[in-house]
Structures are given as structure tokens and as C-alpha cells.
Amino acid sequence: MNRITWDEPDGSWGIKGVELQTLSSKVYGALYKLMDYEKTGLSPKQVEKMDLLYTEKCKEVAKMEKELKKQGKVCEPEYLGENVVIGCRDGRCNCGNLVRSYQNFCDNCGVKLEWDCVRG
Numbered sequence: 395m396n397r398i399t400w401d402e403p404d405g406s407w408g409i410k411g412v413e414l415q416t417l418s419s420k421v422y423g424a425l426y427k428l429m430d431y432e433k434t435g436l437s438p439k440q441v442e443k444m445d446l447l448y449t450e451k452c453k454e455v456a457k458m459e460k461e462l463k464k465q466g467k468v469c470e471p472e473y474l475g476e477n478v479v480i481g482c483r484d485g486r487c488n489c490g491n492l493v494r495s496y497q498n499f500c501d502n503c504g505v506k507l508e509w510d511c512v513r514g
């Protein structure tokens with residue numbers, strides 16, 4: 395993609411042949427947004443494709459998590475309390491094992507631990 399704007403690691407930026415300080419703040423702001431966007435190196439079509447793909451993948455993950463929950467392969471641990479020493483939440487897996495909120499899986503039965511909804 396050919397860029398209209400340029401930028402440097404020190405934060406300076408511009409457009410070849412344009413004196414930015416002569417522009418109104420609205421135009422300056424719009425061009426700054428353009429520069430920010432151009433730094434991604436992506437075309438608008440690529441961004442749209444990426445967004446669609448991301449949405450699709452999120453739906454797939456949600457569907458898979460729902461299925462895993464149904465199969466009992468995901469567990470929302472029972473909340474036991476805040477562990478202020480370690481800085482996490484303590485919980486109990488459905489298998490009875492004590493688990494902590496930094497664990498993604500129970501080290502006893504192997505189920506995926508779902509901590510998002512676990513609160514005291």
C-alpha cells in the first residue's frame with residue numbers, strides 16, 4: 395500500500411509537500427487519523443476481511459465453549475475467596491480440587507476453568 399503520510403519512531407509525522415501547521419485543527423486531526431491507520435500497513439479491504447474473520451472466529455469459539463460446557467469439559471469453579479497473598483481468586487473445581495484463578499485448566503481432572511463469572 396502506498397502511503398500518503400510518513401512517520402518516524404520519534405513521533406514526528408507529516409505529508410510530503412504539506413505544511414501541517416497551516417491546516418485547521420479538524421483537517422490536522424483527520425490526517426493524523428489517516429497516518430495512524432496507514433501505519434497498520436493494511437488496506438481498507440484487508441481490515442474489513444479481518445473484522446469478518448474475527449467475528450466468525452469469535453462465534454466459533456463461543457459455540458465450542460458452549461459445547462464443552464455441555465459435555466462437562468468446562469468448569470466454573472466454586473468461589474472460595476480472594477487470595478490476597480498471591481493476588482488471585484481461590485476456587486474449587488467440580489472434581490473437588492482447589493484451583494486458583496491464574497490456572498486455565500484443573501491440574502487434577504483437566505477441565506478448562508472458566509473464571510469470568512466467578513465472583514464472591
Ligand SMILES: [Zn+2]
Pocket residue numbers: 487488489490491500501502503504505
Ligand atoms: Zn478438576
